[in-house]
Amino acid sequence: MTTRRNKQPTIIDIAEVAGVSKSTVARALSGSPHIGEKTRERVLTAVRALGYERNHLAHSLRSGKTGLIGLVIPDIANPFWAEVARGAQDAAAASGASLLIFSSDWDPEREAHHLRALRQARVDGAIVNPVADNVDGLGRFGLPVVLIGSSAERFPELSSVGSDIAQGVALGLDHLASLDHHRPALLVGSANRLARVRFMRVVHDYCIGHDIDPATLVIEEGSYTVESGRAAMLRLLERDPKAARCVFAANDLMALGALLAVREAGLRCPNDVSILGFDGIPAAAFSDPGLTTIEKPARAIGVEGMHLLAETIEGKLEHRRVLLDCALTSRGSLAHNSDLGPTRLMAVGSN
């Protein structure tokens, strides 16, 4: 086959064809007002004729702006982060930027490596979910950054966007209360996880604000997986069947596990036990019953992250922390508690 390997045309080529200088071409291409209408037409015609496309590299090198944005997340294959990426992607595309996506795999070393790569690629800025206590890596980044996810609170000097866990938890607890479940059992992560601490702090505050003694709450521990949720639910069922009437899980995977356990125990959801999840993963829609859950605004986080970053890059913004609302997605895993008495008794008794 005949392979025409002509190099791509440059502004010099089109300058020649249009019979002008390359600076004139540059002006025409950048929409400068200091150029004659007729000249511009001639240049544009040549551009079309040669199929010219601007070399981004040269443009970036000279102008100092690459139109590249870095996105560092734990795992692109994780539905939540994929949604975040999708949002960032959309927002980036809308502003003509391209996204360089990297997975840190929760590894501080990889994160540092990626940050370095982004700096070398001369990205205009980056959106990152800081993985571990990589304060140094981020502090030295030297480029506009916006943090996403909840670990952002460890870097108070950087702009960030995340979901409003407090609002989400309150939303869930309020909704449960409206179904007459006032003391749901809690399925949370292991004590050393920051997420667990944060979740519990919010629950604690809510209880204080609603005249509930936090000490009366029944808590089971899992590790954010389906299997751990299943095991935790089984334990709960054995330990305190009455408290198990209603369960609020700190993430959907554990909630789904709890659902499995309920069925295994010969009980039914929501008739025997109500389950509320937290996250809003797609799989929650396919269980039976569908899992009612507090949905984090994943895509919006990506979109808003890009907006914050854009403002940061333009210097319009000194610092901001954006918290996006979670929303309740009702499916079938919650029922009204028609038998409140025993639950109350249990809560008091287990004190």
Added chain:
Amino acid sequence: MTTRRNKQPTIIDIAEVAGVSKSTVARALSGSPHIGEKTRERVLTAVRALGYERNHLAHSLRSGKTGLIGLVIPDIANPFWAEVARGAQDAAAASGASLLIFSSDWDPEREAHHLRALRQARVDGAIVNPVADNVDGLGRFGLPVVLIGSSAERFPELSSVGSDIAQGVALGLDHLASLDHHRPALLVGSANRLARVRFMRVVHDYCIGHDIDPATLVIEEGSYTVESGRAAMLRLLERDPKAARCVFAANDLMALGALLAVREAGLRCPNDVSILGFDGIPAAAFSDPGLTTIEKPARAIGVEGMHLLAETIEGKLEHRRVLLDCALTSRGSLAHNSDLGPTRLMAVGSN
């Protein structure tokens, strides 16, 4: 003596500090053998001292290689494509390349737009899942491309990697046969979708090879969504309860929908009806029972795509079509058919 400390250091800065010329610095940095051990040390020391990091843009502009790879997929938020991206990501990282990921949203226009953006970014090559009959767009791309996904067969002149649908379908049908289900009902997409045609062709060939009259197969149509799968299953149950003993869905979402329908109809899976899916989406693990499915090698497709592309870029490879094997993931949705007779009768009768 103009020392600009506010900007990132360049090789000129480090040349000054090390007391050599910038070409020597470049040589030291690129690990050239034509340089003295002592000089190299001196340069490297200066590099560390100034915290120098090579400017990728300038490097790329000069060398003609950007180390950028484009990935164009329909949707990064779709679990399957997210996995593909993850694989490509890993392979790219391993070879020091960065990925520019774009979502085409199944829109030929957006795809064309992204292809243009990639060309302008001077990526070294691209991996794309061609969306529509965008033959022109791809033909004119002018850069090394590797196609992924099954629509690749429309571009026989380009290298591609995809899952071996024929092998996957045969795997499923064989497995069902081993459970004594010889004529599963088929839940497929709508007739105008390429995927449906491909799926059915493979089933057809399999039947011919196994002395089964394809015309005796019971087929229901959906549109690759949970809801459509549910509706299709309900129809099937009403139309031909006996054929509904075993269902092979063309994708997991429809299979999950079928599962819902079975339960709604007061039947149980797998005891009353066995269901086999196709895809291997994560959600298939959380249903009850877990969905047994034919899993496409999503991540491997990404990895292999990157490898193929690398070879294509290096010119080592003229053309190749790689088909990766699907695998059976057994969960609980399949049971042995202990009552073969009626099924056979039904198949013949419905002819």
Added chain:
DNA sequence: GTGAAAGCGCTAACAG
């Protein structure tokens, strides 16, 4: 309005 010229930071001949 338009052109000439000077780089952005780096690589790659070609001399010494």
Added chain:
DNA sequence: CTGTTAGCGCTTTCAC
């Protein structure tokens, strides 16, 4: 081995 000299393709003064 090392320095000198050209650029890669584009933007951007600064003259005219």
